[in-house]
Amino acid sequence: MPEADLLTNLVLALSVAAIGGLVSTALKQSPIIGYLLAGIIIGPFTPGPVSNVEIISQLANIGVIFLMFAVGVQISIKEILSYGKLVLIGAPLQVLAVILISMGIGRLIRMDTGTSLVLGFVVAISSSVVISKVLEDSGEGSADHGGIALAWSTIQDILSIIMVAVMPLFSSVGTDNNSVLLSMVKTFGFLVIAFGGGFFVLPWFMNRLALLRNREVLLLATAAVALIAAVGASMFGLSVALGAFVAGLIVSESEISHQILGDIVPIRDVFSALFFVSIGMLLDPRMIISDWHLVVLGLVLILIVKSLISTGIMLAMGYAIKTSVLVGLLLAQCAEFSFLLASIGRDLELLSENSFKLMLAATTISVIINPFIYRLRAPIVSFVNNLISANNIPQPTQYATPDIDLPDRRHAVLCGYGRVGAVVGAALRRRGFPFVVIEEDPRIIKELRRRGIPAIIGNAANMSVLSAANVESARILIIAISDAVATRIAVENAKALNPNIDIVARAQSAKERDYLRHRRVSHVVLGEMELALEITRFTLHRFGVSGGEVQAILQGLRERSEAELGSGSLYDL
Secondary structure (H helix, E strand, O other): OHHHHHHHHHHHHHHHHHHHHHHHHHOOOOHHHHHHHHHHHOOOOOOOOOOOHHHHHHHHHHHHHHHHHHHHHHOOHHHHHHOOHHHHOHHHHHHHHHHHHHHHHHHHOOOOHHHHHHHHHHHHOOOHHHHHHHHHHHOOOOOHHHHHHHHHHHHHHHHHHHHHHHHHHHOOOOOOHHHHHHHHHHHHHHHHHHHHHHHHHHHHHHHHHHOOOOHHHHHHHHHHHHHHHHHHHHHOOOOHHHHHHHHHHHHOOOOOHHHHHHHHHHHHHHHHHHHHHHHHHOOOHHHHHHOHHHHHHHHHHHHHHHHHHHHHHHHHOOOOHHHHHHHHHHOOOOOHHHHHHHHHHHHOOOOOHHHHHHHHHHHHHHHHHHHHHHHOHHHHHHHHHHHHHHOOOOOHHHOEOOOOOOOOOOOEEEEOOOHHHHHHHHHHHHHOOOEEEEEOOHHHHHHHHHOOOOEEEOOOOOHHHHHHOOHHHOOEEEEOOOOHHHHHHHHHHHHHHOOOOEEEEEEOOHHHHHHHHHOOOOEEEEHHHHHHHHHHHHHHHHOOOOHHHHHHHHHHHHHOOHHHHHOOOOOOO
């Protein structure tokens, strides 16, 4: 029976995916890796239980819809536009550069024009889903480089629409000008209808539903919106992924977008697992072995060439080395749209079945490898930093704006102007104490300079940047950044420039606190401890404990080992 076949394949796919996800999590790796390997295990190219590829692929389409809808909800259009030319110009430049290089390499290995073009399209796109997962697993979900990478990949996804429209021009299948023109008109029409009508209707509709205070109705409506958008896109001859993504972007403008995202996540997680399983099922390990050199070539394009291009564009636009490298690493993989583009290329006979499977292998392996590469981000950033410094390559991050005078002695150097640094900076400015800010985000730098606050764009771990801030003659160095590696390097470099400087730094763990204290940091603030003390202060006050007694209790807690508290052990006052 068809129903029994569907249920059997669903149970098999979800069971193996759950096991793969558990193993990956236990090994402190992204669950995506487990899902892909699970797909390989139950695929037709390996011994063991074989699932029906067609059935799983159909279920995976639902996963693609909810995946891309959730990605769209997470990305605000206003936020994308806030990055300005970095994503609106930088992303298209990166895509164009990767396509041209890929086509050049393709021609060198005697690919025809159509095949090499598809290769460039497939390689150029990065996965918002994988980026989001890598950032979540690394605890950097709110980091600036994460926002840039997600915004960058969003522009890539939008550009993939153009790629889909262009590919028929190079195919012998349906290449008449009328069909191409019709395809472009349909694409434009869908976007006009979706964004033009959706922005006025969808946010209002979702906000009205929220007034009912019925989470079940809201969840059903959210799922319906995602599916309707996907069906609408398919009616225009576009991918369901694009339709769901556009719907998510529009819904993100709703006041309850966070509620919607929270409700849809469980559905997304279940079906997205099936999506990655379906990708793994298409991977033929035998082909990887027989044509390993071509797979390696594809991986070089994806993991190295694309990363270097992205990093170079970031540096050219004035971003710090660290931010530039991290964005490049996050983008070093292929996307869901890459698989879609490869499939379209095969259908248009631009790719042979063998070329299709090779591209599929390279793109899949890139998704598997990317989380491992990102775990090595600290030594990679350090290597690039040292390489640039050793070769005396000019860095715009080393210089302050010429119309703002930097304090030259007995001032404070404030590293990082996020939520923590902004509070410290406000206090210093209110009392009129001289200080200079070191910050990696050009947008923050621009605003600080507009206010007349001395600011240098760069990484606090860079000795040249510290020197530009006159650390040699500074009274105190305040390290308000959350990056433990950068904090350590900044401390070492600052002490080398000014052995007598006072340093106050934040730490994320008792281990990191102890390390900094050993390096003669004057004061280390353990974030969790200070939070716990402030909560304790308020709680005791509400119970009527006097101010003096509260201070005594807090002092007693301070004198206790923060390491003991951080380990989760219970102890008495």
